Amino acid sequence: MADAILGNPLEEFSLIARLIAKLPQSRQTILGPGDDCAILAPAQKSQIVTVDSMVEGVHFKIEWTTPEALGARSLTVNLSDIAAMGGRPRAGVINLAIRPGLGLRFFDRLYAGLAKEAAAAKIDIVGGNITRASELAITITVMGEAPDGAMRRDTARAGDEIYVTGTAGDAAAGLRILAGEMRARGRHRAYLVNRYLSPSARLEAGRRLARMLPLPSAIDVSDGLAQDLGHVLERSGVGAEVEAAAIPRSEAYRAVVGDDLALALGGGDDYELLFCLRRGESAAVLSRRLGVAVSRIGRIVSGRQVRLIGAGGKRQRTLGVTGGVAGWNQLREH
């Protein structure tokens, strides 16, 4: 994990390397940062692995967030993929692309946020790599295990009920508030912006879901509810009917955005779980079982169409035919 920079290595590199080296390790990590590879204890269960990246100007603006929140969120987006499989995170490695203008204090705070999130999720940051670039980018690979079987996108069947945790569209509204495209004040503003800047990965809900039989199909809502549902439908070769009125929206969303479903269906970054159950359960029972609010939003049907059933069940709108990326773009075209 060395970095061969053309020219002299930056002084900051070794300083930042010390930050990584400070992150605590559990006993399952045999060797942490500082060698060519990290060494992990053997894994008895199926392993799962995911990679995600946060690029300045693409996924975040540095003036919108604290370094701590950015560090935490960089890990959360990966933990959310682990949650969507019903897995337990185990170890992560970080590739940090740094640009001029960000000092050691910034990275100290970024790593503090990351370390706190890692500790909460019981994951070791076992290594990393630092490189120069023209924009800050934090790329994290997380490895985990799926002791109860891994929930996949390709196992939804016609007749399954579709559920989602939490509320939809909050993060997208928060992003638009930060970007000055939407106006909000007070606690509603704080709630929505916080949902964007400091999302939670539904690790515990995912673990509990993975204990249900038959194993649910699941995905995390990162691209937006319609698009992520589209991924499940495409991989499973099925269609869906979604009830507009059932899309869960927060009080803040209703207060700031109103009745418009566009962000709830099309906005990303919520990091909630969307899942499909063969044997339907009431939302109340599932909410208790998973430890998080759950809403039933529709059902899987045969065919390849996605239909949005309007409030009252009268209006019907085709969300888009699955295949390729079903989601927001398709939604806007219809």
Add this chain to the structure above:
Amino acid sequence: MADAILGNPLEEFSLIARLIAKLPQSRQTILGPGDDCAILAPAQKSQIVTVDSMVEGVHFKIEWTTPEALGARSLTVNLSDIAAMGGRPRAGVINLAIRPGLGLRFFDRLYAGLAKEAAAAKIDIVGGNITRASELAITITVMGEAPDGAMRRDTARAGDEIYVTGTAGDAAAGLRILAGEMRARGRHRAYLVNRYLSPSARLEAGRRLARMLPLPSAIDVSDGLAQDLGHVLERSGVGAEVEAAAIPRSEAYRAVVGDDLALALGGGDDYELLFCLRRGESAAVLSRRLGVAVSRIGRIVSGRQVRLIGAGGKRQRTLGVTGGVAGWNQLREH
């Protein structure tokens, strides 16, 4: 491993995703690209993991290389870290940061090079993530296992003999030729440039080294021989004496660079292995055993100093005191 881009996802994303999906998978991969996580079979042995990144303008210039060679090299630099531990690579995930101006044909060729290198190393590319950025960056995390124990940087002891595979400084000379800072022609030029653009990871030599007892201390030469030796010395808390005349240089290096050791000691990107053996062996025996040319270049001593013993054993030069990054910068200051 979804990508939440502010604005519309690029059309190229789904096309490139199809390229990743085309990469072949072995039976140890339960689920390849296309879900929130990849799923791997359990690992009976200690696992090793490493991450490295290639950033346009920092680690490569696009006009110097073919897309195929760039794809292969992006993986090779990680495989070299696995080789340095004596490990066997198993699975990799790729984070691809793409910039405007590079078409599908470019990525098709990049993935072809990557796939060929992956097949040669018997590693599955099990997943990936694609994001926009202002420069092309290929970040790969490789997981593997170390069935015979992992060779570390922190186990060198006073009295150990120091060895290196292959020749030193070739890649650095090749880089300078490409950059127009050094002139060469014909086969010497081709050899040196190729050593930079298309390095090999010493996986087989690393595997064979890891079967020796006591387990050698090892590192790959990515930052440069002096600097990478410095990493071993710092982690092991020892010093070294290096014989200038013993630093292995290729015929092309001698023809183009001459007797100057600066690049052989300070230049990176060779991806050879540097290792320390408690029980010295002749270079000839080791070369046969490891299947690659091996040179004995010095020995580990107590203390923290690194001394370069000049040709004939008369002149002595202190390479730099270890602690922090010992290497090229320190060398130039002395």
